[in-house]
Amino acid sequence: MKRFVHFLLLFxxxxxxxxxxxxxxxxxxxxxxxxxxxxxxxxxxxxxVKILNPVRFFWLVVYGVxxxxxxxxxxxxxxxxxxxxxxxxxxGIVKVRTRLKTDMARTFLANSITLTxxxxxxxxxxxxxxxHWINIVSDDPNKETEIIVxxxxxxxxxxxx
Amino acid sequence: MNEIIGLTLLxxxxxxxxxxxxxxxxxxxxxxxxxxxxxxxxxxxCMILLSVVFYTGFNSIGVKALLCIWFVLISSPTGAxxxxxxxxxxxxxxxxxxxxxxxADDREGTEDIA
Amino acid sequence: xxxFISLLVFCIFLCLYRVGKGPTAPDRTVAIDILGTLVVxxxxxxxxxxxxxxxxxxxxxxxxxxxxxxxALAKYLEGRGFxx
Numbered sequence: 001m002k003r004f005v006h007f008l009l010l011f012x013x014x015x016x017x018x019x020x021x022x023x024x025x026x027x028x029x030x031x032x033x034x035x036x037x038x039x040x041x042x043x044x045x046x047x048x049v050k051i052l053n054p055v056r057f058f059w060l061v062v063y064g065v066x067x068x069x070x071x072x073x074x075x076x077x078x079x080x081x082x083x084x085x086x087x088x089x090x091x092g093i094v095k096v097r098t099r100l101k102t103d104m105a106r107t108f109l110a111n112s113i114t115l116t117x118x119x120x121x122x123x124x125x126x127x128x129x130x131x132h133w134i135n136i137v138s139d140d141p142n143k144e145t146e147i148i149v150x151x152x153x154x155x156x157x158x159x160x161x
Numbered sequence: 162m163n164e165i166i167g168l169t170l171l172x173x174x175x176x177x178x179x180x181x182x183x184x185x186x187x188x189x190x191x192x193x194x195x196x197x198x199x200x201x202x203x204x205x206x207c208m209i210l211l212s213v214v215f216y217t218g219f220n221s222i223g224v225k226a227l228l229c230i231w232f233v234l235i236s237s238p239t240g241a242x243x244x245x246x247x248x249x250x251x252x253x254x255x256x257x258x259x260x261x262x263x264x265a266d267d268r269e270g271t272e273d274i275a
Numbered sequence: 276x277x278x279f280i281s282l283l284v285f286c287i288f289l290c291l292y293r294v295g296k297g298p299t300a301p302d303r304t305v306a307i308d309i310l311g312t313l314v315v316x317x318x319x320x321x322x323x324x325x326x327x328x329x330x331x332x333x334x335x336x337x338x339x340x341x342x343x344x345x346x347a348l349a350k351y352l353e354g355r356g357f358x359x
Contacts, residue, residue, distance in 0.1 A: 016228060017335075019221035019328075075177055075204050078197045082184040091193055091256060107239075114238035115203065120196045121238075122245045132192045132245065171320075175282050178316065182289035185309060191301050194293075198309045209316045213331070216323045225331035226319065229338060233315060236342035240308050243349035248301035251352050 006044045007037045059158040066155060067112055074117040081134065093122060093132050096145045099153055105160035112152050119148065167215035174208030177201045190256035191248050199241040206233055276324055283320070286313055304348045311341025 014029035015021075081089060100106050110121040113131060120132040131145055181201025188194045210233070213226040290313065293306035318334030 013228070016224050019224060071200075071204055074200050075180075078184060078200050079177075079180045082180055082187060082197055087187070087189075089188070089193060091190070093255070110242060111235070111238040114241055115200055118196070120192065120199070120245060121242050122192075122249060132196070134193055134196050167323075171279060171323075174316070175279050178286050178313065179282060182286040182309070182313075185293050185306060186289050191299065191305065194302065195305055198305060202309050202312050206312050206316045206319075209319045210334075213319045213323055217326065220328075222322055222326070222328045222331055225328060225335060226322075229315065229319075229331065229335045232335060232338045232342075233312065236338060237308075237312060240342055240345035240349070241305075243346055244301055244304055244308065244352075247304075247349040247352040248299075251301070251354065253299055253301060 003037070003041055003044075006041055007033055010036050056159050059155060063152075063155040063159055066151075067115070070112075070116040074115060077117040089134050090136050091132065091134055092136050093130055094136075094145050096129050096131060096149050097127055098129055098149060100156060100160075102160055105156045108160070109149070109152055109156055112156075113149065116148060116152075119145070163215045163218070167212040170208045170212035170215065174205045174212065177205035177208065181205060191253060192245060192255065195241050195245055199237060203233060203237040276320065279320055280317075283313060283317055301352060304345065304352065307348070308341065308345045311337060311344070314341075 010033035011029055014033055018025050018029065081087060098106065098109060100109055106124060110124060110129065113119050113121050113129070118134045120134075122130045122132050124130075129149070133145070178201065181198050184197025184201065185194050188197055207230050210226045210230045214223040217223050217226075287310065290306045290310045294303050294310075297303045297306060315334045315338050318330045318337065322328065322330035322334070
């Protein structure tokens, strides 16, 4: 059953991409989705099916809204730094610990951190994330980073774990 | 009405693109350039694609634009992360004005590649 | 619409400046990555002008292929094989 969801997902993407219900399109989509399913079904994360749970779906929407607001803020932040004549930047790399366990949640966490104000994920080793800051203001940047990371962690934990 | 929303999104998106590219030229080292360029160009392109949805409505063009937004949102930060790690491992140090580099400190003991 | 297209061309010239000047190889890689994303924006504007979905197909393929190219370049810079 869980493997079947993967096939349906591929078939749905095919339908969206072709946007027609002619029988030839359906047949070609079915064959191609089956081939892709046989080739790539093993690396598909089985737990991703949990997203279909309505509670998780609600938290996914909350996460999306939060993420979007952070992203717009990040863009104005970058615009301020780039267009300013003095370029107020004090870059550096800090290290922070994450609680998330599954690969998918970590991927989403790293991508969210990259798109939020002033931060960029450089590497993920075991439980630690290395984050590049464009402007370190306080003397204790680890604490500041933890605030941002934990904010997303709380939401992602509810969505993916 | 839809055209006005689409035009606004288009203008915002393209101004973010321009800001990102100016950042790519002005900022001093690769990690800062990566930050500015990735953030601004990703959101700018997503806004342009969203304006396509408002201009054309939910037909085949609009749905493809939404899928393209999803692909860009996933792939762009991942590519930036790959480049940042590759740059650090290939031996490029941070800008002189940087405060700290925990990553280089931690990797010093475990230097496995030349 | 011609204004937007010329602004995007201006962006692409800024990227090309970075590709040409960039002191190190990763700088050029970043510029090429950004160039790929800008081309997707181009395809979107053309699909608004012509109302054809052909350009969106090109945009989607371009986004995915440019991502693959970026990953390949990053692996090459890191000095590792592709099967890792």
